[in-house]
Amino acid sequence: MLSSMEDVISLGVGEPDFVTPWHIREAAIHSLENGYTMYTSNYGMLELRQEIAKYLQVRYGINYHPEGEILITVGVSEGFDIALRAILNPGDEVIIPDPCYVAYPPCIVLAGGIPVPIPTSKENDFVIKASDIEPQITEKTKAIVIGYPANPTGAVMPREELEQIAALAQQYDLLVISDEVYDRLVYGVEHVCFASLPEMKQRTILLNGFSKAYAMTGWRLGYAAANHQIIEAMLKIHQYAMLCAPTMAQMAAIEALKHGDSEVEGMVREYDQRRRVIVKGLNKIGLTCFEPKGAFYAFPSIGITRMSSEEFAEKLLMEEKVAVVPGSAFGQCGEGYLRCCYATSLPDIEEALLRMGKFVHKHKKT
Numbered sequence: 001m002l003s004s005m006e007d008v009i010s011l012g013v014g015e016p017d018f019v020t021p022w023h024i025r026e027a028a029i030h031s032l033e034n035g036y037t038m039y040t041s042n043y044g045m046l047e048l049r050q051e052i053a054k055y056l057q058v059r060y061g062i063n064y065h066p067e068g069e070i071l072i073t074v075g076v077s078e079g080f081d082i083a084l085r086a087i088l089n090p091g092d093e094v095i096i097p098d099p100c101y102v103a104y105p106p107c108i109v110l111a112g113g114i115p116v117p118i119p120t121s122k123e124n125d126f127v128i129k130a131s132d133i134e135p136q137i138t139e140k141t142k143a144i145v146i147g148y149p150a151n152p153t154g155a156v157m158p159r160e161e162l163e164q165i166a167a168l169a170q171q172y173d174l175l176v177i178s179d180e181v182y183d184r185l186v187y188g189v190e191h192v193c194f195a196s197l198p199e200m201k202q203r204t205i206l207l208n209g210f211s212k213a214y215a216m217t218g219w220r221l222g223y224a225a226a227n228h229q230i231i232e233a234m235l236k237i238h239q240y241a242m243l244c245a246p247t248m249a250q251m252a253a254i255e256a257l258k259h260g261d262s263e264v265e266g267m268v269r270e271y272d273q274r275r276r277v278i279v280k281g282l283n284k285i286g287l288t289c290f291e292p293k294g295a296f297y298a299f300p301s302i303g304i305t306r307m308s309s310e311e312f313a314e315k316l317l318m319e320e321k322v323a324v325v326p327g328s329a330f331g332q333c334g335e336g337y338l339r340c341c342y343a344t345s346l347p348d349i350e351e352a353l354l355r356m357g358k359f360v361h362k363h364k365k366t
């Protein structure tokens, strides 16, 4: 619908509006000029794995061996898929938050597993709680998937909540797949890497990548870090499905990790400014919104209109030409909410808020 309309402001697509910083693009250009056009190791380039190991050591104090504990993947998307395919037997259950990133449930099903959604709510700032997970654990449960900062809610997991999930993982001998693709996009709070908690490195498949922090969604590059047996099992699938991640993108990622920090910080400052504007604006027009502390999403309630989130999103697009994603796309508990991505310019956010204000004024029921 959106592509057939003009003058639409999109708060829909979940990707940075920034172009990849120039020196990172230049590293890729140089790699082509220098003839780096062949396959790399199935694991990915050793230099990149070494830089990732350094990043995880310096930032989170975890030691991963670059040879055998890190695998370069085609985005977190591939990392998530092959992690599931490596660990699941048919009928294994995998716990996921509800709402969650759209790919989690279908990838689990495609890998032969059964997704078990755990409701989260505005009252708990959409944080998945160990006390809600525990009653859903059965002898079929293989893993818990957590993703934070979260898509679609922007929720960040506090250390205490993570510690309680870690205790459950120990008690019930579960693996944890931790999708930390938004780790750098936090605003005034700490991102705690799940694998950095005591005893958790052995049980965690840590997934991260370059899409969000470095504005590199189109480069398709990510990585998985885990114990050697798990990485070996994932490698068996990766080497036949992908062979290796793109060489040019790996060269660019080395440059990103070595020299990209100041640009990441600049983009985070910009997102933070937009975050404040959109959260304040949504609350002002009656779409109440908890304060998201990470990623680049606001997740306001549309209760005031008594519409379904799909109806709201469709009417808003048709009547005011603002595109948002209905919360129901992310699970049953997303019903009654919208995902508004604020990785777009401030003037566009301000104009979108004006249009949404007009729309809510027209349709509100209370």
Ligand SMILES: Cc1ncc(COP(=O)(O)O)c(C=O)c1O
Residues within 6 Å of the ligand: 014, 074, 075, 076, 077, 078, 101, 147, 150, 151, 179, 181, 208, 209, 210, 211, 217, 220, 221, 222
């Ligand atoms: C939570 C989450 N995980 C993974 C991805 C996909 O990441 P990648 O581009 O590294 O495949 C996204 C993209 O929106 C996401 O929001």
